[in-house]
Amino acid sequence: MARVFLLNPPSPEPVQTPLLSFCHLAAALRAAGHEVALLDASAPRAPHDHDAIAARVAAFAPDLVGLHLKTLHVQPAYALAAELAGAFTLVAGGPHATIVPDEPLAHGFTWVVRGEGEDALVELAEVVDGRRAPATIAGLSWRDRGLVRHNPDRPFLTELDRLAPPLSALDLFDPAWYPPRSDGGGPAPAGLLSSRGCPAACTFCSNDVTGRRFRYRSAASVAAEVELLRERHGVSAFSFFDDSFAVGRRRVHELCDALARLPGPVHWTCTAHPAHLDRDVLAAMQRGGCGGVDIGMESADPGVLLRIGKGVTVERVLDVLGWCQDLGLHTVVNLMFGWPDETDDELDATTAFLERAAPLAGGFNARGVVVPYPGTQLYREHHARFGFTGWWLREPPLVYTPFPTRWDEAEIVRAYGHDPALDRNFFQHPPHRVERIRAALARKASVTMAITRRRLAAASAPVGVPAAGAR
């Protein structure tokens, strides 16, 4: 049996909760009989220093060290990998490794797992054990006697119910890495997954790991996980981290009915595409414990909405916001600025929408200047024209301030005001438009603050965490 150490590299943008990807991977490895240790060095209070990290890894004497790679934080990750590569065999996985697998192989990694990692990492552990040949592992990229090989893609996981329960790996996360919970309980994931994939085709979205094929767990399996979360970890408020929670009307009804039947109340938030939300679905969600919905809209200009493939209209979003308000559901509307070739008028349409939506919405996402992630249609169509090919390695990293952790004014001002992607100006907007975008960000912050004041006055605090703006 192999010994596998999972390492989430330090990032300038600390994450306050155990990395859900590692819960899944560690649970799968353990279920297959392998020994696992991990370090979430992106957690605010975990060791960040390279020597301390290397010492922890060495103390476990692993056969394999796995690093999680996200595009924004790949430079510090490669710096760490360069120091570990001499002593350990490294495997990379995660969104960035999936999109550009050659890159980690050129930065000291021996293996790269593309796509969902539960089965592939277990199979790689068998390679380390000498029980399997690497050529048999779908989705693996690797160095074979100096040559880079990319095995065929791995099909998406379809039977999600058969995965080892991610909560079974929570004991591997040291509570001291995270801010203490007010009730004194240990770390628990901020979220769980009821589905993977999203059928929409937004040109800017980088969901390459979970992809466009929608797959889902049975209502019973999700309800059992939620019950375990509460019984064993004392957590009854959480978020669904699904790409697009509300896909499939019958599925959503079954799931929400199962959650409503649980012995105690649960409170959750989710992200959904407005096309999947209507009054009936939202009412079912509310009965199942939903307290808030993060709505992807991105622009309020019809032309931009068409260009980015969002598949939504302004009127639909306003309808959804109205239904949510009637049901007492908190809403966060995601809006982004600085699309390629976005005109002043298009930008102004989105800024004007802030005021239009304010009486209905619960708030807007923090910052929100468009970033062209590799693998997206947005990147493919524009990188040569605007000269940002390979920006994540060529230029200093974009350093974001952490997401807001509470809905109060100080946090909103801190987190909304500055967006490093505006200073980078990927799409070469003229100086006057850069200033217009800056003003739009400030407007978003002040409208959100006004809404927050109104909400606090009405004492209807939302559940879950504020919108991550992760897409």
Ligand code: B12
């Ligand atoms: C939840 C979430 C968050 C949460 C995470 C909370 C937590 N404690 O886990 C929060 C809000 C903190 C977050 C923050 C950010 N996020 Co986010 N997030 C997501 C979301 C919606 C789900 C992630 C998830 O759990 N997926 C489910 C698991 C099963 O999939 P997975 O994480 O990809 O892991 C699988 C594989 O990648 C692989 N794998 C992963 N790691 C490893 C390691 C090894 C060794 C191996 C072998 C395999 C492997 O196996 C895993 C199991 O199948 C995704 C969207 C998505 N479709 O994934 C975006 C997403 C990952 N986020 C994204 C971004 C951009 C961010 C931010 C950078 C946002 C920002 N600053 O603007 C920050 C980064 C913060 C940080 N320091 O890391 C992008 C990443 C794009 C990219 N190319 O890097 C995504 C894909 C969204 C999108 N559609 O564009 N995020």
Ligand code: SF4
């Ligand atoms: S942005 Fe949201 S709706 Fe669009 S493809 Fe990505 S996950 Fe789906």
